[in-house]
Amino acid sequence: MPESDIKPPVSLAEYAAAVGRPGALARPVPVRIASVGAYAPERVVTNHDLSKTLDTSDEWITSRTGIRERRVAAPEEATSDLALKAAQRALDAAGMAPEELDLVLCATITGDYPFPSTASLLQHRLGARRAAAFDLSAACSGFVYGCAVGSGLIASGIHRNALVVGAECMSRVLDWTDRSTCVLFGDGAGAAVLLPVEEVPAPGQPFSGFLGFDLGSDGAGSVFLNVPAGGSRAPMTPELLADRQGFLKMSGTDVFKFAVRIIVESSLSILEKCGYEVSDVTCLVAHQANTRIIDAAMKRLEIPAEKVVVNVDRYGNTSAASVPIVLAEAEADGRLRRGDLVLMVGFGAGLTWASSLLRW
Ligand code: UT7
Numbered sequence: 001m002p003e004s005d006i007k008p009p010v011s012l013a014e015y016a017a018a019v020g021r022p023g024a025l026a027r028p029v030p031v032r033i034a035s036v037g038a039y040a041p042e043r044v045v046t047n048h049d050l051s052k053t054l055d056t057s058d059e060w061i062t063s064r065t066g067i068r069e070r071r072v073a074a075p076e077e078a079t080s081d082l083a084l085k086a087a088q089r090a091l092d093a094a095g096m097a098p099e100e101l102d103l104v105l106c107a108t109i110t111g112d113y114p115f116p117s118t119a120s121l122l123q124h125r126l127g128a129r130r131a132a133a134f135d136l137s138a139a140c141s142g143f144v145y146g147c148a149v150g151s152g153l154i155a156s157g158i159h160r161n162a163l164v165v166g167a168e169c170m171s172r173v174l175d176w177t178d179r180s181t182c183v184l185f186g187d188g189a190g191a192a193v194l195l196p197v198e199e200v201p202a203p204g205q206p207f208s209g210f211l212g213f214d215l216g217s218d219g220a221g222s223v224f225l226n227v228p229a230g231g232s233r234a235p236m237t238p239e240l241l242a243d244r245q246g247f248l249k250m251s252g253t254d255v256f257k258f259a260v261r262i263i264v265e266s267s268l269s270i271l272e273k274c275g276y277e278v279s280d281v282t283c284l285v286a287h288q289a290n291t292r293i294i295d296a297a298m299k300r301l302e303i304p305a306e307k308v309v310v311n312v313d314r315y316g317n318t319s320a321a322s323v324p325i326v327l328a329e330a331e332a333d334g335r336l337r338r339g340d341l342v343l344m345v346g347f348g349a350g351l352t353w354a355s356s357l358l359r360w
Helices: 012-019 049-052 058-065 079-096 119-127 139-155 219-224 238-242 251-276 293-303 319-333
Strands: 031-039 045-047 070-071 103-107 133-138 164-168 187-196 209-217 282-287 342-348 351-358
Touching: 012 209, 031 079, 031 139, 031 209, 031 319, 031 351, 049 058, 049 342, 058 293, 058 351, 070 187, 079 119, 079 187, 079 319, 103 119, 119 133, 119 164, 133 139, 133 351, 139 164, 139 187, 139 209, 139 319, 139 342, 139 351, 164 319, 187 319, 209 251, 219 251, 219 351, 251 342, 251 351, 282 293, 282 319, 319 342
Parallel strands: 103 133, 103 164, 282 342
Antiparallel strands: 031 187, 045 070, 164 187, 209 351, 342 351
């Protein structure tokens, strides 16, 4: 895409007037997802594989989580390697050259290094020489948080476009001797190119763009899902290492209850703020942690299963990568079509949550 083709967004007021609903409280953001791309490492680890070294079974994992297999990065692969491939696919799909990018934003909790940011590594490797870059830490909510930040920067005129990536090597922070956590997660990356909405949508015509965001955090729940050691609170020591404190710890039941509650609350909140009903949603893309979480939330929201995209069976929980991987797959297989009203919901460590309503 020639640089001159990227135009400034239409004004917030014009966009809101064209796409907003009377009485709605959310401020629509005149920014759209122009393209998506995803990548997952080649190595597939099945539940059966895990049962060879752990006291677990395919039956337990499948029935309690819906997960059948997950992807695990090769020893030489790191988060920026996965992010690079997903980003290149998204840029190709947008017909955009890396030099045109203004911003590279990477949502991750498993960056290549404590610093510098994985986004900076990605920016360099993409050849996005004019782009600003930073990481965003909101765990499994990270991609939706990233869309809010990226689109806000575009709508404000600070950047003309943004590449928002969710990428994780969860396998590197898992305790592979802890059956209660290591069976749940996987590695992967997804990316989206965000561009301004350039023309005010005509009344009744299909358009693409964000209609609103609902972001939140409850740090009181930080104890339920974390990596205790290796940060400034508890720098790594041989004792902490031996005590396996550098690995992910989770109180599954507490996170489960939070997840079901917050999917419902945040979905209803963003729908109300934007002036829509649950029945208006054509496609729900929730963070992929556990089919039981998604099923319980869908039941409470009364969203039929055919509107819900699920791929946790093949990838496990890929944290910030899960929502964009679902988007990329759903678009590729035709489940996401232009004009669809899409509800994205992320939730995870922090505890954090993030929802967005958008026209695809
Ligand atoms: O991205 C957001 C982060 N994560 C999540 O959203 C995960 C939220 N939590 C969950 O998905 C579920 O709570 C889990 C899948 C983690 C656990 O499911 P659960 O039905 O809540 O099981 P539980 O923790 O109550 O454990 C039931 C039993 C326990 O045995 P006892 O104490 O009843 O004898 C566990 O030790 O299952 C045992 N268990 C396992 N057994 C076989 C735990 N993990 C395994 C395993 N294989 N992998």
